Amino acid sequence: MTETLPSRTADLPAKWNPGEVEGAMYRRWVERGYFRADPASDRPAFCIVIPPPNVTGSLHLGHAMDHTLIDVLTRRRRMQGHDALWLPGMDHAGIATQSVVERRMAAAGEPDRHAIGREAFVEKVWEWKAESGGTILGQMERLGDGVDWSRERFTLDQGLSRAVSTVFKRMYDDGLIYRAERLVNWSPALRSAISDIEVDHAEVEGELVSMRYGDGDASVVVATTRIETMLGDTAVAVHPGDERYRHLVGTEIEMPITGRRIPVVADDYVDPEFGSGAVKITPAHDPNDFEVGRRHDLPMPTIMDETGVIAGSGTRFDGMDRFEARAAIREELREQGRIVAEKRPYVHSVGHCSRTGVPIEPRLSLQWFVRVEPLARSAGDAVREGRTVLHPKEQEKRFFDWVDNMHDWTISRQLWWGHRIPVWYGPAGEVVCVGPDEEPPAGEGWWQDTDVLDTWFSSGLWPFSTLGWPEETPDLAKYYPNSVLVTGYDILFFWVVRMMMFGTYAMGETPFRDVYLHGLIRDEHGKKMSKSKGNVIDPLDLMDAYGADALRFTIARGSNPGTDMSLSEEWVAGSRNFTTKLWNITRFALSKGADPTAPLPAEADRTDADRWILGRLTEVREQTDELLEAYQFAKATEGLYHFAWDELADWYVELCKTQLDEAATADGTRAVLGHVLDALLRMLHPITPFITEALWTALTGRETVVTATWPTAQDAGAPVDAAASARVTDVQKVITEVRRFRTEQGLPDRKSVAARLTGLADAGLAAHEPALRFLNRLDAAGTDFAATATFEVTTAGGPVTVELDTSGAIDVAAERARLGKDLAAAEKERDQADKKLTNPKFTEKAPADVVDGIRARHATALADIERIGARLAALPEA
RNA sequence: GGGCGCGUAGCUCAGCGGGAGAGCACUCGGUUUACACCCGAGCGGUCGCAGGUUCGAUCCCUGCCGCGCCCA
Incomplete structure (x- = not known):
């Protein structure tokens, strides 16, 4: 479009055609380097890092909102003379990307990843990334994102990978990263551990089944929603003060089906008021039971494999899916006469894998964790001390509730696509964490941990890893801490908190001064957009139809802090x-x-x-x-x-x-x-x-x-200039009143009408007569002028009388109706003012300026009533 | 169960102690010195309900009803 770019002398085309112009315009901006930051300049730094979109992703309205707001901030700062940097990039999205490539392989009928091996598979993912990853980058150009493309980063690029291993090593050495066998949130669909916040709790209609363990005096009734876990029970627990079960504590009870004998233990965790007051304990499949198991040193048998299929229980249920087993075991116990009660449907809360929607199966496994307590505290302190300010402020409470009660973070994922954990295990049980410049131990029997790190681990380093850390680069010196972070409130915990933890730890300072948390975009009725509802709007379609500016303007105009927009x-x-x-x-x-x-x-x-x-x-x-x-x-x-x-x-x-x-x-x-x-x-x-x-x-x-x-x-x-503004307001009022009169009299706008305007000079509006006449199509009154209609307009400067020669009788009924409406309004105004002014408490207690204001309104109302009354009286009878 | 937020015009939302607002929709009229993707005029609201504080409450307080989100 370079040749069609309008110059000052040329006329603009009659219409703006965004689709024809935007692409070339954007390329010109990039070519001329307008978005490139320069740490060597003496201009003050302004830096925002992009919330990295997934390499698998494409632009949706959430991105459009985020990017529009960031672009508004950075473009303005650039115009204000800042060395403005908006740094772009993507994250590798471990699970999402691995799934995409696995699905493509399956669709192409290729052997699965286990068949081709880790190295070949990872290679395939990189190939996929080169071919079809990052489509969102081109879509960002369409939106007009003023990013510095010369600084684009990717969480798995060499520099960022070095940042990851540097932080891992340092935290490992500081005792902030440890490996332990814990009960973790396990997704049978992903066959991987996931962190607490990747679990969504939802109410589901399940069943609560009560069954009897043991016989006669040596029996208890326990209730459960997951009866299949009874295969892994290693105790029954009761409250220590519960007289009903005192005689059983310390004894053993025989389990149905497995025939195992399990102890009855006393533990404060049990609520004697709930159900029978006795609880079955399955330490390897329930977080609370796990804690009970630890306190009482119970065995912790795992009775399912990583896909949620019963395994290793030594019963005929081995090989059965967990839900299938639930029904089968219930029926078997029913046949044995051990079911004493059933509640169905029983509504209770169940954790689901946020990515696949499959119910979580708590699983005992060896995982890597971040000890978050000191990190979360320093992140919290950054906000408490005002070094980072959250906008809107209402989000602070949510933030503190989270960082002050955070659990250790499970960072290992049983995947291949991601940063592989830099720990090697030796033949004699050695564990060696290898730093970025160190050689891993070689030799017989040494092997590297097979897991990779949670993607949020690497995106948590984003505010400084993208600037070159751990190298001490000019970018890092100038742009850290970042000025602002802009993102949706929905990832405050996932991402913002993590960046603050890592930033305060690795850099010694919080990663950004301000955090702006925007809301989500919903459909026109405030409903969440979702494929299943069919109400998803594609920002690309909107830009095709109306241009990028129109989409951006809509978003900016609708984005109030802390609230979603429709x-x-x-x-x-x-x-x-x-x-x-x-x-x-x-x-x-x-x-x-x-x-x-x-x-x-x-x-x-x-x-x-x-x-x-x-x-x-x-x-x-x-x-x-x-x-x-x-x-x-x-x-x-x-x-x-x-x-x-x-x-x-x-x-x-x-x-x-x-x-x-x-x-x-x-x-x-x-x-x-x-x-x-x-x-x-x-x-x-x-x-x-x-x-x-x-x-x-x-x-x-x-x-x-x-x-x-x-x-x-x-x-x-x-x-x-208050006086000039007041006169313009008066002019607007006169014009509007004439238009209103004309409309109600059915006088076409375009029809010129002879008019005489009096009182303009006294009202200070003499200079405006040409504009009044022009905008109302009022001709000068000639010698044969005969007013057929007259009305007054009360302006701040005084009354202005408008006389019109409409060359015919006016519509008296319409005029009467119009004046009647005005009169009613003026009377209402007068009455309201009257009520206040005759109340001595009001005149005594209200501030003087308020009382004066009401008095003025009262006077104006009285004058209007008189004027309108006179006009009405002068109207001919209908 | 705990926390946060929201109920204002048909819809989506501003306003948050002294005259109820915007955009869209709707009605009527318009080939005006840029604009019909427009111009002009208009219709439309016991500001969720009930109490309280105040000279005065859509706005502050309490309770209730309804809705949403987060956490457990």
């Missing part, structure tokens, strides 16, 4: 309408010779409209700055929208038309129009980068708005 295609269409409006204002301005480089007219030469719009520009600029500093994207965007459309387009552009026709004001108007538009486009650029680039370069003849300076008090607007 989005529908209609709203994106509305944003597109806004961009069209901007286009047309600028087109108008250019056609009239608007010139942002011309000096503003001397203060004495400015019209009321000039003063008003320049003052408003000042207010809007200040408000926009304030709101964006506070991450109030929706309000900032809304403010710009309102200014551009309801003030600049609807009023200033209209009022300036008569100014442009007057020799005395034409040049000044061209300067003001150019000036205001220039500043507005620059303020909108971070939100809608493409169209503002096209319009601003056309308006100014300069190279790009990307590196233009952000408007400041020195170069945008003028001090607010």
Whole structure:
């Protein structure tokens, strides 16, 4: 599009066609290096690292929101003269990526990963990544993300892998990483351990079955929702103070089916009030039972394999899936007469693997853990001491609840795609953690741990590993800590907390000063988007139809801190309408010779409209700055929208038309129009980068708005002139009242009407008569002028009388209705004010300015009532 | 069960102690010196319910009802 890029002298095309222009525009920005950061520059650093999307992923609305907000922040800082870095990249997404490649292999009828071996499989994943991974990167370009592509990183690239092994080694040596046999959340679908936060708890309708262990006096009734675990029971527990079972504590009871004899133990964990007061204990398959087992030194047999199939129980149920076994065992016990009660459905909470949806099976296994206590404490301290500030602040409580009660983190995953745990085991039971520059022990019998690390381990290092750590690079020196982190509140625990733990540990300082947590995007009725509901909207479709700017504007306009936003295609269409409006204002301005480089007219030469719009520009600029500093994207965007459309387009552009026709004001108007538009486009650029680039370069003849300076008090607007603004408000009121009268009288807008306006001079509005006549199509009153309709408009400056010669009788009924409505409103106003003013407590206790305000309203209401009453009385009878 | 948040116009949401707002939708009228992806005018709300504090409550407090999310 380079040759079609509008220049200052050329006319803009009649329409903005984003699809034809955006791609080339983006490439030009990248080629010219606008997004490249330079640590050697003396400009202050501003750095945001991207929340790394999955290498398997494609752009969805969540990314679009995240990226839009980040881009707004970084583009604005760049314009403010910062050395702004938005660093892009992706994470390797261990489980997701491995699954994608395994599915592709299966679909192609290839042998599975176990058949080809680890090395060959990992090679295949890299091949897949080279071919079809990272499609999201191209989609980011479509959105206009101003990222520094020269610094793109990947969690499995060489540098980041070095960062991972460096941290692992250091934490291992510091005793913060350890290996232990623990009961972990096991996903039978993934055949891997997962961490606590990868488990979703959901209410399910199951069954609660009560059964009798033992016989006669030596028997107890226990209840369970997972009867199949009875194969792994190694005790029955009762409360120590429970008289009912005192005689049994210390004895053994014979189990049905297995015939094993298990002890009855006393433990405080048991709630004597719940059920029978006796609990079966399966230490290898339940977290609470595991703790009981440890206290009483119970055996911990595992009775399932890694896929959730019963194994090693020595019963006929071996080989049966856990749910199949649940039914089979229940039936067998029923036949034995051991089922004493059944509750079905029994609603209870069950943990599910968040990735596959399969119920978690707690499993005793040897895993690697991070001892989080000291790390979580320092992450918490960073927020407590204000070194990192969460926005919105309401999220702090959630944050503290989590970091102050965090459990040790399971970091090993039984996968092949990821950072392999850098620990070698020797033939004599040696365990050696190998640092990044160390040679692993070689020789007979040595082998490396087969597990890989949780992906969040490497993405937790992202704020500094991407800047070159552990090397001491110029980037690291300049951009750490990062300025802000922007992400969804849904990954506060997954990611933000981890980055803060690692950052404070490895770098000695929290990784970012601010954290902005945005909400989620929902459908037009506030429902979560999901494939099964069929309400998913693809951001790429929206950009195809309405342009990237329209999508970005919609998101920015809807993003209030801490709350989710609803989005529908209609709203994106509305944003597109806004961009069209901007286009047309600028087109108008250019056609009239608007010139942002011309000096503003001397203060004495400015019209009321000039003063008003320049003052408003000042207010809007200040408000926009304030709101964006506070991450109030929706309000900032809304403010710009309102200014551009309801003030600049609807009023200033209209009022300036008569100014442009007057020799005395034409040049000044061209300067003001150019000036205001220039500043507005620059303020909108971070939100809608493409169209503002096209319009601003056309308006100014300069190279790009990307590196233009952000408007400041020195170069945008003028001090607010309250008197001029009040007169503009009066003009708007008179115009609106005339329009209203015309509408209700059925006078077509386009029809010129002869009119006499009196009182303008006394109201201080004499200078506005040309604009009033132009915008209301009011002709001068000739010698044959005969008013057929008269009405008064109360302005702040005084009453203005409008007499019209409508060349015919007016619609008395319509006029009566209109006046009646006005009268009712004025009377209501009077009554409300009256009520307050006659209340001595109000006049005594309310602040003086409030009382004065009510008095003024009261007086205005009385005047209106009198005026309208007189007008009504003067109307001819219907 | 604990915590957080939300119930304001048909829809989605701002406002949060002194005159109820926006966008979309809707009704009516429009070939205006840029714009029908538009312009102009209008309709539409006991601000979830019940108490309390206050001269004054959509706004603060308490309780209740309904909804959402997080944690257990």
